[in-house]
Amino acid sequence: MKNMSFVEALNEALKEEMRRDSSVFVMGEDVGRMGGLFKVTKGLLEEFGAQRVMDTPISEAALAGAGVGSALAGARPVVEFQFMDFTGLAMDQIANHAAKLRYMTGGMISVPLVMRAPICGGVGLGAQHSQSLEAWFAHVPGLKVVMPSTASDAKGLLKSAIRDPNPVLFLEHRLLYAQTGPVPEGEHLLPLSSARVMRTGKDITVIATGRTVPLSLAAAEKLFGEGVEVEVVDPRTLSPADTATLFRSVKKTNRLVVVSDGWRTCGYAAEVVALVAEECFYDLEAPIQRVCAPDVPMPVASKLQKAVMVNEEDILGACRKVLAA
Numbered sequence: 001m002k003n004m005s006f007v008e009a010l011n012e013a014l015k016e017e018m019r020r021d022s023s024v025f026v027m028g029e030d031v032g033r034m035g036g037l038f039k040v041t042k043g044l045l046e047e048f049g050a051q052r053v054m055d056t057p058i059s060e061a062a063l064a065g066a067g068v069g070s071a072l073a074g075a076r077p078v079v080e081f082q083f084m085d086f087t088g089l090a091m092d093q094i095a096n097h098a099a100k101l102r103y104m105t106g107g108m109i110s111v112p113l114v115m116r117a118p119i120c121g122g123v124g125l126g127a128q129h130s131q132s133l134e135a136w137f138a139h140v141p142g143l144k145v146v147m148p149s150t151a152s153d154a155k156g157l158l159k160s161a162i163r164d165p166n167p168v169l170f171l172e173h174r175l176l177y178a179q180t181g182p183v184p185e186g187e188h189l190l191p192l193s194s195a196r197v198m199r200t201g202k203d204i205t206v207i208a209t210g211r212t213v214p215l216s217l218a219a220a221e222k223l224f225g226e227g228v229e230v231e232v233v234d235p236r237t238l239s240p241a242d243t244a245t246l247f248r249s250v251k252k253t254n255r256l257v258v259v260s261d262g263w264r265t266c267g268y269a270a271e272v273v274a275l276v277a278e279e280c281f282y283d284l285e286a287p288i289q290r291v292c293a294p295d296v297p298m299p300v301a302s303k304l305q306k307a308v309m310v311n312e313e314d315i316l317g318a319c320r321k322v323l324a325a
Contacts (some may be wrong), residue, residue: 001182009151009183010040010116010172013158014078016186018048021076024162027054028063028080028116037082038118038177064090064115068097068167071113076162083129084117084171087137098167099142110165114158119210120174121261122309127297132261134209135268137169138239144192145238147171149213151181153236156190164192173211173261193237195245201229204319205249207272208259209235212291212310216259219315228323238268246272247279254285257318261310264292286325289318 004012018024025048026041032055035042045053056063060081067079081087087094098111121130138145144166148154154172161168198213199220208216213234220230233249235241250256256276260269269290276288291314299305 001184003180004151004183005178005180006151006154006172007038007040007177009155010158011042012183013155013162014041014044015047017159017162018044018052023074024076024078025052025054025070026078026080027056027066029056029058029082031055031080036080038174040116041080060086060089061093064093064098067113067115068093068101068111071098071111071167072101072109076112076114078114078116078162081115081117083125084119084133085128085131087115087117087133094137094143094167094169095140099140102166103142111167112165113167114161114170115167116170116172118172118174119261121293121298122175122305124300124302124305126300130298132210132263132293134171134238135262135266135271138268138271142167143239144168145171146192146236147210147238148236149176149208149210149234151179152183152188153190153196153234155183156188157192157236160189160192163189168192171210175211179214190236193240193242195233195235195237195242197231197245197249198234199230199232201231201253203229203253204255204257204322205231205233205253206257206259206315206319207233207235207246207249209238209261209268211261212259212315215310215312216315219312219319222312222316223319228319230319241275243275243279246276250276250280251283254283255322256284256288257291257315257322258288259291259310259315259318261293263295264290265295267292286322289322291315291318
């Protein structure tokens with residue numbers, strides 16, 4: 001194990017997979033000479049050359065289309081969108097081509113494509129560069145949607161995503177990039193569609209994704225000081241989700257709070273609530289609570305950003321409400 005940041009873990013995963021398999025290559029805007037807008041691809045151009053680390057024009061549709069085409073031709077592309085918001089420009093390529101081709105050919109072909117997309121809420125970049133749109137893609141059959149919350153998971157899940165024969169949307173929250181933690185060196189693979197219990201407890205389950213996982217762990221620590229044991233579960237793969245782990249936790253604690261950076265209406269948290277209500281309704285001792293972003297665009301001003309972004313106090317309030325019910 002060695003201590004590294006979330007960004008360093010992603011960078012190491014890319015280097016290891018590119019050294020292991022010559023069919024793996026990276027392409028995107030500024031991924032080469034600049035090393036990526038957030039430095040995830042730093043040093044790749046120098047080691048692997050311009051044939052495997054490709055700076056592209058500013059065209060997300062072309063970028064995703066080239067990713068699908070090269071995957072069909074036998075390569076394993078890793079495409080970087082600079083911001084998750086820009087995936088909207090490539091929705092036809094992602095939802096109608098990458099996600100559907102295996103089905104439409106009766107399984108004769110696969111699309112081993114990874115599309116990395118940073119979520120950049122909370123860094124003052126405004127409404128068009130700050131959205132958490134994971135629910136869009138979790139809604140599409142044929143896509144796998146992964147959202148790690150730790151450096152160790154980032155490395156292990158990215159390596160597994162690159163080796164997967166299916167298209168994977170790999171989501172990274174900008175505010176996690178500087179987070180550090182122990183990461184296994186060398187061959188560290190984590191199975192997709194496997195949730196992780198981050199903290200065990202018996203009184204309440206908190207299911208959280210991405211940036212909200214460390215916030216939920218901090219809230220759980222405070223509640224522990226009040227005599228409340230919170231179990232925090234990170235789905236890690238949003239679709240297809242490891243529902244068995246989620247249900248097992250809820251059936252143990254009988255209470256649930258779901259936390260997500262996405263919008264409340266039709267968001268990923270709403271899907272988790274629906275799944276649990278269908279499977280665990282008679283195990284619940286209180287109404288489920290959601291902690292999500294309000295249905296407004298992300299402001300630029302820092303005080304307004306803080307007002308709309310999920311925070312630790314929001315999670316504490318939801319947990320106390322469930323416990324009091």
